[in-house]
Amino acid sequence: MENTDRPTAGAGAAKKNGSGTGQKATRDAAATRARILNAASKEFAKKGLKGTRIDAIAKRARCNKALIYHYFGNKEALFSTVLERNYEAIRSAERQLDLAHREPVAAMRELIGFSFDYVSAHPEFISLINDENMHGGVHVAHSVKARDLNSPLVAMIETILERGQGEGKFRSGVDPVQLYISIASICYFFIANRSTLSAIFGLPKTSEVLAQRREHVIEVILGYLRPEADGQDLPSMPKA
Amino acid sequence: MENTDRPTAGAGAAKKNGSGTGQKATRDAAATRARILNAASKEFAKKGLKGTRIDAIAKRARCNKALIYHYFGNKEALFSTVLERNYEAIRSAERQLDLAHREPVAAMRELIGFSFDYVSAHPEFISLINDENMHGGVHVAHSVKARDLNSPLVAMIETILERGQGEGKFRSGVDPVQLYISIASICYFFIANRSTLSAIFGLPKTSEVLAQRREHVIEVILGYLRPEADGQDLPSMPKA
DNA sequence: TAATTATCTAACCGTTTGGTTAGTTAGGGG
DNA sequence: CCCCTAACTAACCAAACGGTTAGATAATTA
Structure with a gap:
């Protein structure tokens, strides 16, 4: 399974050290x-x-x-350590993203896709976060390591937005933190709630459903980011 | 607190029934x-x-x-009953929404705002859903009542979308279920993860922050739903 | 190789916990 | 007015659980 x-080498009665791949005996x-x-x-x-x-x-x-x-x-300290490790892992993966030289729309698309793929591949991370939030975030709050691990995605989003706005590819007035949270939201929810969603909507947990969802998520964010067409009345909050 | x-009337030694507001002695x-x-x-x-x-x-x-x-x-059965009751409550609240006679964009705005406000006012519901999902959704799956409680919002979204598309207010090709899930996502996440978000981003849990988030959420969805401007190249997936 | 240190374990312990039992008390129908 | 049913409770129990202890075994060092 x-x-x-x-746990130990175990293959036969090998008592001495490392046979090959660094396994300690x-x-x-x-x-x-x-x-x-x-x-x-x-x-x-x-x-x-x-x-x-x-x-x-x-x-x-x-x-x-x-x-x-x-x-x-003890149990709580172990939980904290596990949480920290998981935060470090996602931040590290995020840092691998190199979007500086990509065209803004493509860069944004990749950033969203990455976020979606990461949580799809690491549903345990989401479960841990959920549990942590149920307990009021005490472990994260007490962990300097985790707290200092602000996502590099926020800065990346800010840069991409600026470049995209300069080129007229994106709308203006977008808060990078809010956008980051929105991207995280739509990626996270589908994975976190797969069980109840599939129970209630009858959505099977196939890779096809996942791929459709992924495409939709990207479309929503990029659709939102489209620039205001000249003279087009944005259906957002009227200013007066 | x-x-x-x-639990019982308790005020003095009143042993007989209901003094006023239907409280049983x-x-x-x-x-x-x-x-x-x-x-x-x-x-x-x-x-x-x-x-x-x-x-x-x-x-x-x-x-x-x-x-x-x-x-x-037993405990599990009690949990199932609690879950059911919470599902019934939100579905019932959703059914109160009367958007049929509203202009599409206003209707959609109200639907999103309602979703945001409901989860803001009922964070316990979200905690229950999270916990249920951690356990694989077994209680929801076994509860015919909860499973049959498909959200009326999906049908409402479908109607509003159709009307809005007919009037040229919304883009075409939007899947109502996907959109419902996206709306639920961005509303849900901020409440579910308030603790870790506030720990990591230093976001205080004030009503002002909440209101800003609410406005952003509406803006994202309505921004996405904006119709394709003629000749404007949508930054979504290229068809070839 | 003897002494020392670090890794690792079997067995144990006090408490907490979900669940039960055996019974008591109120209230409504005859 | 009495009895029967349903609401309610104090006390209890076995199992599960987080955590500890005392020690055994392997690696390291002197």
Whole structure:
């Protein structure tokens, strides 16, 4: 089932160190820590902070329960660490995006597509965020690391918007933070609520449905960003 | 603190029935059931299914724990009932919307504003949905009542879109279900993630921030719905 | 290779928790 | 007025759970 991580070498009676791919034979604190974090990430995402059993994490990480306490102190601290790690992962992925040399509309399209694809590929991240929000965001608030991890996407959006506006490709008066939140929203919701959406709307969880949704999301944001046509009355808030 | 519901009359030694506002003095199954459901709704929303303690619900409802089991069977069944009730509530509120006689753009604006306001006023509903999705939507899936409660907003959106397209106020080729999901998304996200958003972006939870967000949300959707200007190259997916 | 340190574990513990039991009290119908 | 049903409760229980302890085993160092 989930035999991604190996606990000890185990293949036969190999007692000595590394046979090939850097697998440690018997004891490896770093690898064990990593196994625990991976296991915890999955369990917390699936069951939530309260629903997760430390024993389940230990079993999945194939280590002793006490080892978890040894490395991470307690359940909440482990949860915080898992959250931090997940934030770091998405921020790092975001930073890989190189949009500076792309034409503004294409750049924006890629940014939105990236956001959609990331959450599609990492639904556990969304579950963690949801759970964290249910608990009032205390772990994020207390984690300097996570709090300082402001998304680089906001700055990218700002740059793309400016360039696009200069070229007459985008409308004016768009707040980058608001737009960032909107992009995150439409990407996030579909993944976060896949279960209830599929139950209520009968939407199957196929890749085709996902692709359609992805296209729609891009269309909505780019459609919004279209410049005001001269003389066209924008159906937004009348100024008076 | 939370003295909204009264358990028994309690004012002095009044032993007989209803003094005024329909409050039952001593025993009232319907009122007790309602108190339990209200208490459960709040507790589940704040702590989640796993995080909620039946004792906490009993305390908040000011009744004995066994009574909860007597009326609702077990924790999960109670959670399902709470979920159903919350779905019924939002669907009922949605049905109150009368947009048939409004001008399309105004109608759409009101529909979006309503959605935003509803989730702003009922963050517990969102917490429940989040928790339900973490558990794979099993309760909604098993509840015929909730599953059949498809949102009336989809049909309303469809009608408004058609009228608006006929009048040249809206673009063509918009899928009502996709649009419904997008509207729900941008309304939902900001409320669901208020804690982490405020932690990371330093957004205070003031009504001013909320109002700005509301305005932006409406602007995005209406901006997207603007008709294609003649000859204007839509920055959406090139057909070839 | 002996001493030391770090990794890791089996077994245990006190508390919390969902759920039950056995019964008490109010109220309505005959 | 009495009895029967339904509302309600105090006390209890076994299982589950987060966390601890005491120690065993592997790696490292002197």
